[in-house]
Amino acid sequence: MSFVEYSDFIQDGDVAIVYLGHDSTMPVKVQQGAQTQTRYGVIRHSTDLIGQRYGSKVTCSKGGWVHVLHPTPELWTVSLPHRTQILYTTDIATITMMLELKPGSVVCESGTGSGSLSHAILRTIAPTGHLHTVEFHQQRAEKVAEEFKEHRVAHLVTVRNQDVCKDGFGVTGVADAVFLDIPSPWEAVRHAKAAMKKQGGRVCSFSPCIEQVQRTCEALADQGFEEISTVEVLLRVHDVRTVSLPLPDFGLDPSAQTRPDAGEKTPPTSAPNHAAVTLKTTTPPREIPGHTGYLTFATKPRT
């Protein structure tokens, strides 16, 4: 198991994702002899997990069962322990494409936060790229570095515990892309520029507030960035439902009865009492995230 390479079987030391049901997952560190409690009962790692195929059904002690899935950055995003507000897959997907990430890309990121985006970046830039991620909170930086090791992607990433606005990314002239998710991105724009290759590259800043966007765009323009563009992207989920729509009863229709060729055999035209039409359709969830943040992209020209 690795976050950048699939394996078929669960091994001791892997991180597996237990799929409990719709929108309910939990990560499990697989360890010989260990046990994990779920709402369907206990999972015994030695017998239930190790040696089993990823994607298998595992029966828990209370008789309920779950599926054990191979980790992916997307499953990690929905199951990781939150130490900060995190970026979700919809924004991550957009960022990945608009930053033009691909195998071999060198990327700078700040802040690392809980590592949700970092894992997705690592998946895309492996096996030849590198991620330089900067986090000013010491415990968070240590914790995420530990996770990278457990997820077997540590060789692709350098974690630095420093303030990007003051100290930059710790590298110069190497990055193809820079991502900023910090409270005052405009203070880091010059560091972003310095970190990037002289041939140019792409930058993205994520900010929840429009005032931040305003200042960041000004800073980007001042630093000579081009193609500055701000977007917002939201996910709309469509829950599939079978719905039943009752048909109203308008009573007997005399005009239909008087038709000469109707004959006595034809039943009354009004619908029977319980008539209903059943159909498959979708409904929106009652509430959805209506705002995550604005994504501002720009291109650094050759300097």
Added chain:
Amino acid sequence: MADNGDDDSQYRIKEGDYVVLKRGDIYKAMQIQPRKKVIFEKQWFFLDNAVGQLYSTTFEIVSGGNLQPQKHKDAESASDAKEAGTDNRNIVDDGKSQKLTRDDIETLKEQGLKGQEIIQQLVENSSTFRVKTEYAQDKYIKKKKKKYESTVTILKPSCRILAMMYHGREPGKICHLRYDTLAQMLTLANIHAGSKVLVFETCAGLVLGAVMERMGGYGSVIQMYPGGGPVRAGVESFGFPAHFHDMLHEFPICHVNALLAGTLDTTAKDANADEKLSDMAVEEEQNQPGTEQQGPDEQSMETSTGDDSGQDQEKKEKEKRKEAKAQEKKVKLEEKRRKLAAAAALLEGRNADGLVIASRFHPCPVLMGLLKFLSPSRPFVVFSQYKEPLIECYTKLKEHGGAVNLRLTDTWLRHYQVLPNRTHPLLLMSGGGGYVLSGTTIAMDRSKPAGSSELRNRHPKRLKLTDTEG
């Protein structure tokens, strides 16, 4: 300009390169060919002068359709905002504010004035420009720039640029797949280097190219194609290095059933395949009337003038040509068979790591057919321009089992204008970029459909609702 950086060569435009032309928000994919007239945004020009220049250079189109690298940013704004009004109360739209006539402007153009200079003239000859607010002046210049500036930027192609280009120019060719939707698909399918991915698309090759870009030449991509041959014009536009094509395989979906049943024989001895292939050969022959049917005529003319030995020689030549042709055909068929066998070998293990479907076909049979080739615990995504067929896919998967984490979604994308004191969403936005069904395969349970796991995991109270799915 004097940067003779060692690794700079890869950033220079070369003859034969696939590039993207850009002006404003308009893109066009192109190949650099000598003396080829290119028409872009109602202007024609030649790309010859771009060869040797750096990518992302902006060129001015000068006389004779030649490109000339633009000198560094001719001072951005035409008027350095000397005077401006506070509002528009005194501006009347009487059509008389511009003193230059259509003909005047044409004359200026003929005199060889550049876009920038024409705009300057327009501003100076506008009676209302100075009364306009600072913001309106900006807007005016921006509008005129779009109309009179004749510049073009040459970019290196990328998935981002091509996806935006196709969506802007020919959305019908890519099933109205919006770029952010494509982005979701690539991420949800966990496309990455070293995996084995199945792609079924009728999006001109854009989706296939996008997958290949994300795999960076590592792993294998199997294009499952409908009909006579794979369509991948869009892949060319990416301008991948040659070795990227080594990871690309193709397999016709008309052989999927045979492959699944284990009856597909790709060895040379296979009678069935031979028959099919020879059928195709015959067809090809019939499609080339030039050689066969004109033969007798030629011959008869020869007989009337030439002697016996000449005729013999002619005959021999013909035989030879025929033989060479047959040989060529044979080699081609052999190549085709070899490719089919290679793709079949990749599929046979039924251990693919991902599946991406984006087509104008009904997605349901495609999904149910191709899902069988995935390992358990692997993601798949299905795109459709319409929602209903994906509802059907969802229902089928729930009944059939074999997948969890099912989600039917679409994305909503809004662009913003960000300017000091004038920040707001753009007035127009895309109404929809298509729908995506995503999920993860699981090991098939022989006894019970997996769908029931969803049922069991819900709160009992919700069971009372009319819905049957989580």
